[in-house]
Amino acid sequence: MLKIEKKKILLVDDDPDYLFQLSLAIQDMGFEVMTASTQKEAEDIVEKVRPDLAILDLMMENQDTGFILCHIIKNKYPEVPIIIASAVTAETGLLFDVDSEENRQWIKADMFLDKGIRMDQLHKEINKLLKI
Amino acid sequence: MGKLNLLVVDDEPGIRSGIKRILESFSVSYPFMDEDFDFEVLEAETGEEAIELLDNYMFDIVLLDNKLPGIQGIEVLEYIKQQAIDVIVVMITSYASLDMAVKATKSGAYDFVPKPFTPKELRSCLENIAKQLFLRRMTQKMQQEGKQIRFQFLSVLSHELKSPINAVEGYLKLMQEKRNGENIVDYTDMINRSLTRIQEMRNLILDLLDFTRIESGKKARNIKPLYLCEIARESIDLVQPISIQKDIDIHLNCNEKISYKADKQELEIIFNNLLSNAVKYNKQGGRIDVNLSKEKGFVTVSVADTGIGMEQTDIEKLFEDFVRIKSEQTKHISGTGLGLSIVKKIADLYGASVQVESKPGEGSNFIIRFPIER
Numbered sequence: 001m002l003k004i005e006k007k008k009i010l011l012v013d014d015d016p017d018y019l020f021q022l023s024l025a026i027q028d029m030g031f032e033v034m035t036a037s038t039q040k041e042a043e044d045i046v047e048k049v050r051p052d053l054a055i056l057d058l059m060m061e062n063q064d065t066g067f068i069l070c071h072i073i074k075n076k077y078p079e080v081p082i083i084i085a086s087a088v089t090a091e092t093g094l095l096f097d098v099d100s101e102e103n104r105q106w107i108k109a110d111m112f113l114d115k116g117i118r119m120d121q122l123h124k125e126i127n128k129l130l131k132i
Numbered sequence: 133m134g135k136l137n138l139l140v141v142d143d144e145p146g147i148r149s150g151i152k153r154i155l156e157s158f159s160v161s162y163p164f165m166d167e168d169f170d171f172e173v174l175e176a177e178t179g180e181e182a183i184e185l186l187d188n189y190m191f192d193i194v195l196l197d198n199k200l201p202g203i204q205g206i207e208v209l210e211y212i213k214q215q216a217i218d219v220i221v222v223m224i225t226s227y228a229s230l231d232m233a234v235k236a237t238k239s240g241a242y243d244f245v246p247k248p249f250t251p252k253e254l255r256s257c258l259e260n261i262a263k264q265l266f267l268r269r270m271t272q273k274m275q276q277e278g279k280q281i282r283f284q285f286l287s288v289l290s291h292e293l294k295s296p297i298n299a300v301e302g303y304l305k306l307m308q309e310k311r312n313g314e315n316i317v318d319y320t321d322m323i324n325r326s327l328t329r330i331q332e333m334r335n336l337i338l339d340l341l342d343f344t345r346i347e348s349g350k351k352a353r354n355i356k357p358l359y360l361c362e363i364a365r366e367s368i369d370l371v372q373p374i375s376i377q378k379d380i381d382i383h384l385n386c387n388e389k390i391s392y393k394a395d396k397q398e399l400e401i402i403f404n405n406l407l408s409n410a411v412k413y414n415k416q417g418g419r420i421d422v423n424l425s426k427e428k429g430f431v432t433v434s435v436a437d438t439g440i441g442m443e444q445t446d447i448e449k450l451f452e453d454f455v456r457i458k459s460e461q462t463k464h465i466s467g468t469g470l471g472l473s474i475v476k477k478i479a480d481l482y483g484a485s486v487q488v489e490s491k492p493g494e495g496s497n498f499i500i501r502f503p504i505e506r
Contacts, residue, residue, distance in 0.1 A: 017325055018302065116294075116301075
């Protein structure tokens with residue numbers, strides 16, 4: 001029988017509850033989950049393992065930790081899709097999107113998501129990025 | 133038309149003149165920028181020459197080759213970082229050296245242009261940078277008007293308020309789906325976490341009220357002579373429930389007669405914040421010393437603990453809004469990141485200085501010196 005290797009998804013978030021809930025949901029989708037709650041932990045993981053996709057929180061130790069991690073991961077694995085998740089959105093005027101070519105070039109993430117996203121929607125987006 | 137000053141550092145004359153030629157007739161415009169940018173190019177053959185130019189002229193962008201005859205590009209980059217020169221650095225490099233790229237990113241390189249590059253690649257790289265610079269200038273302008281601070285405050289605040297809601301909502305959904313079955317006991321952890329998050333949010337809202345009251349300056353202040361020992365004692369009583377759980381001894385060393393003219397509520401906020409931190413970040417069985425003294429025109433309040441302490445670099449960030457020192461040890465301690473920022477703001481109202489002495493693993497001492505004459 002063909003052995004199907006599960007795709008590995010790296011989750012980085014400093015909110016322990018969100019990390020727990022998200023990893024449950026993503027495991028339910030049939031993926032293998034690796035978690036980190038700091039930039040350092042995440043760097044240590046990608047040093048050893050190549051994830052198939054990464055979901056990063058934007059504000060962790062610093063307000064832009066997500067961007068920095070994104071840059072580091074993209075440098076090491078340019079082809080690994082990255083989703084930046086944030087609880088900050090339109091109401092503060094702080095809006096990012098990576099729909100335009102210019103934004104994609106400097107932000108370097110493949111997608112921005114609001115943390116309030118429904119899990120079935122997230123599943124669809126992940127599948128899209130992983131081309132499943 | 134805006135001008136961007138660009139420095140090319142490369143030992144190959146061909147590259148330098150090539151870049152000059154590419155940029156001669158090039159300008160960047162975006163619909164949201166109210167002016168176009170073009171480029172003024174200066175050249176340096178060596179890293180040494182580059183540093184000299186950087187010391188004497190203002191540049192917006194540096195295109196930096198790593199392989200140079202004398203000092204290497206990465207050393208120029210280190211110098212720029214060290215001197216905190218405000219310039220965007222793009223490394224010209226061959227993609228082969230990933231190590232160098234990582235090092236350069238850590239030292240603040242903004243982007244890389246692989247060698248050899250086409251005019252189009254260079255232009256698109258500079259296009260992004262021009263946009264970045266434009267945004268940066270806008271930000272600086274906003275900062276001057278104080279808008280940036282409010283904007284950042286709001287965005288962090290929104291983050292801090294939404295995170296607990298998301299967490300609690302997530303747990304409720306798991307319960308709704310009956311993820312752990314029919315038995316309520318199997319949801320104890322989720323319920324406890326939800327309650328903790330709600331409590332944290334309540335604390336944040338309380339801090340926020342203190343904060344906005346001070347910030348707006350609208351609160352009516354009632355300045356009168358106060359006995360500091362009394363206030364300290366009330367504060368100690370407030371933290372007692374937690375300090376007893378952690379088996380922490382609190383010692384108050386003061387002269388009952390020390391008085392200071394101040395607003396009672398403001399001093400309470402200071403004492404409560406310092407004491408609750410001293411308990412929260414203390415070790416099991418630790419100790420807290422609260423010292424009050426009056427001498428040479430100052431009333432000095434110090435709260436010393438035997439807790440986890442912190443590094444010098446952390447101390448510098450400590451009083452900013454929403455800053456929490458994040459480490460393995462503080463991971464499970466909840467806080468709003470506003471307490472010390474509030475303490476500092478109140479101290480400022482009195483012209484008081486706030487000093488922190490701390491050693492990782494040994495403890496911290498917060499010392500506030502209130503001037504008596506003001």
